[in-house]
Amino acid sequence: MEKLSTPQVTIDTIKKYGFDFQKKYGQNFLVDAHVLNKIMDAAELGEEDCVLEIGPGFGTMTQYLAEKAGKVLAVEVDDKLIPILQDTLQEYSNVKIIHGDVLKLDLLKLIQEENAGRPVKVVANLPYYITTPIIMGLFEQNIPVSTITVMVQKEVADRMQTGPGSKDYGALSLAVQYYAKPYIVANVPPNCFIPRPTVGSCVIRLTKYEEPPVSVTDVSMMFRLIRASFNQRRKTLVNGIGNSAEVPYSKEQVAEALSRMNVSPTVRGETLTLEQFAALTDLLAVSQQDHA
Numbered sequence: 001m002e003k004l005s006t007p008q009v010t011i012d013t014i015k016k017y018g019f020d021f022q023k024k025y026g027q028n029f030l031v032d033a034h035v036l037n038k039i040m041d042a043a044e045l046g047e048e049d050c051v052l053e054i055g056p057g058f059g060t061m062t063q064y065l066a067e068k069a070g071k072v073l074a075v076e077v078d079d080k081l082i083p084i085l086q087d088t089l090q091e092y093s094n095v096k097i098i099h100g101d102v103l104k105l106d107l108l109k110l111i112q113e114e115n116a117g118r119p120v121k122v123v124a125n126l127p128y129y130i131t132t133p134i135i136m137g138l139f140e141q142n143i144p145v146s147t148i149t150v151m152v153q154k155e156v157a158d159r160m161q162t163g164p165g166s167k168d169y170g171a172l173s174l175a176v177q178y179y180a181k182p183y184i185v186a187n188v189p190p191n192c193f194i195p196r197p198t199v200g201s202c203v204i205r206l207t208k209y210e211e212p213p214v215s216v217t218d219v220s221m222m223f224r225l226i227r228a229s230f231n232q233r234r235k236t237l238v239n240g241i242g243n244s245a246e247v248p249y250s251k252e253q254v255a256e257a258l259s260r261m262n263v264s265p266t267v268r269g270e271t272l273t274l275e276q277f278a279a280l281t282d283l284l285a286v287s288q289q290d291h292a
């Protein structure tokens with residue numbers, strides 16, 4: 001079948017259906033075969049794979065996915081795109097188009113029904129306005145996924161993969177790196193899309209860990225401590241956590257725990273590693289028991 005990935009086919013499809021791009025849905029369609037091939041290589045798809053694609057648009061990437069994977073579940077929110085997808089992808093019997101909002105869909109049930117609950121590979125050119133809720137939702141709700149290979153805003157990719165000391169390091173870096181190993185696949189300039197986005201883009205692959213790289217007794221508390229530490233960027237960690245309504249620890253308890261870790265009490269959140277946040281969480285839990 002003719003490839004959908006050329007700018008001309010996209011322009012013809014817009015004209016044929018009188019399609020209007022919806023900014024509110026983050027619609028910037030990929031029209032670059034070279035980038036699509038890079039995404040396919042990074043996703044390492046085979047016949048045995050079931051892919052979850054979020055936001056198929058006109059079906060450009062879906063076509064590539066359908067040719068590599070055994071099955072593709074393509075979730076699209078825009079009603080106007082459903083009949084277009086039924087047309088552009090009519091030759092692919094292994095594609096299931098699902099009309100819905102990915103943030104509201106019961107993905108566990110979908111994967112249970114369509115892939116017997118086995119992990120799927122997520123591959124998508126994501127709508128940028130909901131990148132973080134989509135990715136964190138997949139991790140925190142324990143949706144069975146093995147890899148997530150996605151186009152995101154460059155700045156968000158930088159935040160996901162960076163470590164302590166960088167200006168981009170924050171709660172998103174720690175959350176992503178607790179669940180997965182990030183790898184930057186490619187930088188993608190605005191001219192690879194119609195319409196062109198105002199920001200740079202990046203393809204990132206997140207390979208989910210079977211077991212998290214650190215062990216911590218209370219994961220939810222660790223993430224509350226992380227959020228408290230980064231909420232007040234210019235404050236010390238002791239003040240950030242001590243002033244937070246989200247966590248029950250005093251500044252003295254935090255200073256004491258840091259000193260046990262041989263970390264200065266004037267340290268800022270952005271210098272701590274994931275391992276150190278895990279250790280701090282466990283030490284604070286013990287100190288709370290001692291105070292009880």
Ligand code: SAM
Binds near residue numbers: 075078
């Ligand atoms: N995959 C297409 C491509 O690469 O050309 C389109 C990518 S475009 C960046 C994002 C797509 O996500 C659009 O088709 C948009 O309508 C869809 N979308 C936006 N919000 C969504 C949501 N909440 N659930 C499912 N799809 C959504």
